[in-house]
Amino acid sequence: MRFRVVSWNLDSGATGRLDDKIDLLRRLEPDLALLQELNRPVHRALLPHPLVHGRIHARPRIFSWGALSTDLIRPKASDYRVGCAVLGSASTILLDARLLDRAPFDVDEAARPGLLRRTMAARVGIPGGVTVTACSFQARPVPSRTDTRVKPAFHAGIAAWIAVQSGPVLFGMDAHAPEVDHPEHRCSRFLRPSSADGGPGEDRLLGHDPDHGLADVLRRHLAAHPEELVRIRADRPSGPLAVSYRTAGGPARYDHIWASTDLEVTDVRYLYDEALAAGSDHGLVLADFEL
Numbered sequence: 001m002r003f004r005v006v007s008w009n010l011d012s013g014a015t016g017r018l019d020d021k022i023d024l025l026r027r028l029e030p031d032l033a034l035l036q037e038l039n040r041p042v043h044r045a046l047l048p049h050p051l052v053h054g055r056i057h058a059r060p061r062i063f064s065w066g067a068l069s070t071d072l073i074r075p076k077a078s079d080y081r082v083g084c085a086v087l088g089s090a091s092t093i094l095l096d097a098r099l100l101d102r103a104p105f106d107v108d109e110a111a112r113p114g115l116l117r118r119t120m121a122a123r124v125g126i127p128g129g130v131t132v133t134a135c136s137f138q139a140r141p142v143p144s145r146t147d148t149r150v151k152p153a154f155h156a157g158i159a160a161w162i163a164v165q166s167g168p169v170l171f172g173m174d175a176h177a178p179e180v181d182h183p184e185h186r187c188s189r190f191l192r193p194s195s196a197d198g199g200p201g202e203d204r205l206l207g208h209d210p211d212h213g214l215a216d217v218l219r220r221h222l223a224a225h226p227e228e229l230v231r232i233r234a235d236r237p238s239g240p241l242a243v244s245y246r247t248a249g250g251p252a253r254y255d256h257i258w259a260s261t262d263l264e265v266t267d268v269r270y271l272y273d274e275a276l277a278a279g280s281d282h283g284l285v286l287a288d289f290e291l
Helices: 018-028 040-045 109-116 150-163 217-224 226-235 272-277
Strands: 002-009 032-038 065-068 083-088 093-099 119-126 130-138 169-174 214-216 245-247 250-252 255-260 264-271 284-290
Touching: 002 018, 002 130, 002 169, 002 255, 018 040, 018 272, 018 284, 032 130, 032 169, 040 065, 065 093, 065 119, 083 093, 083 119, 083 130, 109 150, 214 217, 217 226, 217 255, 217 264, 217 284, 255 264, 255 284, 264 272, 272 284
Parallel strands: 002 032, 130 169
Antiparallel strands: 002 284, 032 083, 065 083, 093 119, 119 130, 169 255, 214 255, 245 250, 264 284
């Protein structure tokens, strides 16, 4: 049985285009959506509203439930402050949701609230009686000007948190890394790599030898379909493996789904043009799993 997951930075700060984003998600029919950069109004728009102005809402249901990081912060953040979310279809059940407030972020306490709204996790019941930990994460787009350790400490803290989780895990993210997404994973490069003395780095989460047991679903897919990897190497010898964002330096793959190896990957696609047409500046990542 197919189980479909999407990860997408919706770019909720952009005006309008919400219906286009909803239509794209509806067409893809995901069982789980791991979304970044959305505010409460957008989050509510993705959930069923039986009555609108006293009438039955005509919009078909996409998601039956959702959990938003800014709703989990105490006290609650502003309605217009963006966060991360996990949403599920009627085939899934939300068991609980939480911030990663116990992740070992090696940062000053004053910096922690700003990190917590950028990531969350939910335990979800999926078909077949399986419980999966589903996470959504948005990195800072650039290193902090006041503390260049914040971004790599964030990545390293999440990696350490993942390492102690049990059972199947799915992680969707806008990681703003790596700087070079090389076809040979060992050759990928990071703006803030871990230091020789064991200091935190983005590679702790996304490198070829991460601090956790998850694997990049695109690399797993390409390992099973070497002909696709040959075409990518011919087009982009130094990467990226797919395009999900464009920087001043050119195309990049900043958006990822990583999963524990007990989830069998059957297909992975990066929908960059479709996501931009729907009003986001990030490509959507779609992954199909076999249960």
